[in-house]
Structure formats: structure tokens, C-alpha cells
């Protein structure tokens with residue numbers, strides 16, 4: 001049974017979500033020009049589309065969301081970080097003490113560089129049966145202390161559905177921490193309404209740690225409404241971090257990153273992760289080498305305090321886990337990394 005059925009009414013943010021550009025025809029009509037046909041879905045909230053119209057098609061904001069013909073190239077992996085090895089339905093159990101739940105197959109915005117672009121968007125979400133399976137999995141795995149809801153974006157679900165998810169998890173005593181990875185508030189700030197605030201306060205009183213990690217790559221994504229939402233969240237007793245992906249032509253200069261991290265820190269959102277881009281099919285045009293990434297990252301050290309510098313990390317392909325991408329011994333990479341089982345593995349990442 002689908003748990004999204006019988007919703008009482010449509011909230012303001014859901015109305016906003018419905019005005020998003022959702023296909024090539026809507027895109028071409030809004031921007032009054034043709035775009036290449038791509039093999040992936042499109043979704044751009046109107047707020048973001050209007051900013052792109054003002055800033056131009058070459059701007060880092062536009063490059064993240066507008067379709068590009070190189071998305072149809074065949075190079076790259078369908079499972080770049082080896083999720084499949086650890087996936088059981090809608091959950092991924094890669095690390096011992098935390099469990100990732102994919103609550104829905106979509107997001108408020110569809111990013112052209114998404115590392116899950118070949119896995120998401122199939123129209124499915126966690127239904128009542130899979131919620132029971134998650135509950136049983138957690139009962140069988142008391143070593144899991146943290147549940148992470150991650151892309152598809154949890155906050156694209158209605159608050160009543162979110163509540164159902166966390167109510168089930170609240171029944172499991174071994175789960176102490178809950179985390180949300182989201183791009184919603186950066187693209188649809190209207191999502192932060194009274195009902196959601198009330199929900200967040202409720203889970204904060206239950207779990208030891210509630211963490212919200214905003215996905216944002218460039219300072220131009222911020223505006224007054226979004227900063228206002230981040231400031232509101234700052235007043236709640238939760239952890240608020242950011243994660244960004246280092247992307248060619250989007251944020252591949254220290255200036256871009258410093259502007260972003262300073263703006264986030266100003267409203268209490270601490271930079272947490274800077275991801276080296278994964279080798280996902282359809283995202284090659286965003287790739288840059290590890291040597292380039294290390295040079296950019298190194299240059300942050302002189303210009304930002306340590307607490308404002310996120311960890312630069314990469315996912316070793318084949319599911320070998322996250323590792324620091326920076327090496328203080330040199331910019332060039334040998335392509336060898338220590339995996340999560342403490343073994344040295346050879347990769348194609350240079």
C-alpha cells in the first residue's frame with residue numbers, strides 16, 4: 001500500500017513543487033530555446049529556473065541543472081560507488097554502525113552530475129511493507145546506531161509520511177541518531193513550514209543526535225529566503241552541515257569554494273564534505289583529476305580556518321568505502337587507497 005495516499009490537503013511547498021519545470025517541453029517553453037534531448041529526467045524548481053534565466057546558461061548554477069548532450073555518452077559506471085553490493089531493497093548497509101535508507105526515488109531538483117542518476121527516478125518509494133522490512137532489519141542489526149535518509153530526498157515527502165518513517169525507527173532502541181541528506185531547502189525553502197518545524201522538534205526530543213546535511217555547490221544557490229531557513233534551523237538543537245561535490249566549471253576554484261563556505265558558516269551551516277566526483281555514466285563532463293582537486297583543496301588551508309574547511313573525500317569504486325582524497329605528501333595520486341577493511345586497493349582514480 002502506498003503511504004502517500006489520502007493526504008488531507010496540499011501545503012504551500014507542494015504547490016510550489018508542482019510549478020517546477022519537469023520535462024524538455026516545459027524547459028524549452030520557459031527558456032524560449034531548444035535543449036539537447038537526454039536519456040534522463042528533468043526537474044528544476046521555478047525559483048532556480050528564474051535565477052538561471054538571470055545568470056545565463058554558462059553560469060555554474062545553470063551547468064548543474066540544464067541538460068547537456070554529453071549526458072548521453074556511454075563512458076562511466078552504472079554503479080560508481082558500488083552501492084549494489086550492499087543494497088537490500090531501499091536500504092544500503094555499507095558501514096557497520098549506520099544504515100542508509102533511500103526513502104523515495106526522486107528529489108526536488110534533478111542534478112545533472114548526480115552519482116545515482118542511473119539508479120534513481122524509477123518512481124518508487126518506501127511503502128508500508130518496506131517500512132516493516134526496515135524495522136525488522138534494524139531489529140536484526142543492533143549494531144546500527146544511525147539511520148541516514150539520503151537521495152532521493154527525504155524532505156520531498158510530506159511531513160506526515162516522514163513522521164511514519166521516524167515513528168517506526170523510534171521503536172528501535174539501538175538507533176540513537178538520525179540524519180537527513182537533502183537539497184530541498186536550497187531549492188524550495190517554502191518546505192520549512194510550521195508542520196515541519198513541529199516534526200523536527202519532536203524527533204530532536206527523541207534521538208540523541210538529529211543531523212541535516214544540505215547539498216549545495218555554489219554560493220549563487222543561496223538567496224535571502226534560503227538563508228532565512230538555514231538561520232531558523234540554526235536555532236534548533238540539531239547539527240546542520242553542508243556537503244558539496246567538486247565539479248568542473250561549477251566550483252573548481254578556491255574563490256568559489258571560499259565564498260560558499262563563508263556564506264554557509266555565517267548562518268551556522270558547517271561545511272562537512274567536499275566530494276571528489278564519482279565516475280558515474282552521464283557525468284563525465286563534470287570530472288576533474290585528483291591532482292586538480294588536491295591543489296584547489298590545499299589552497300583553502302591558507303584562507304579559511306580549519307573548522308570551515310570540509311573533508312575532501314572520495315568513494316573508492318566497487319564499494320570499498322570513503323577515504324580522504326587529500327594527501328599532504330603530494331598532489332599526484334598513485335591510484336592506491338586503503339579501503340574500509342584496511343587493505344590497499346588499486347583504483348583508476350588519478
Ligand code: SF4
Nearest residue numbers: 107110111114151183
Ligand atoms: S539532490 Fe542528490 S540524489 Fe538528488 S539528484 Fe541531486 S545529487 Fe542526485
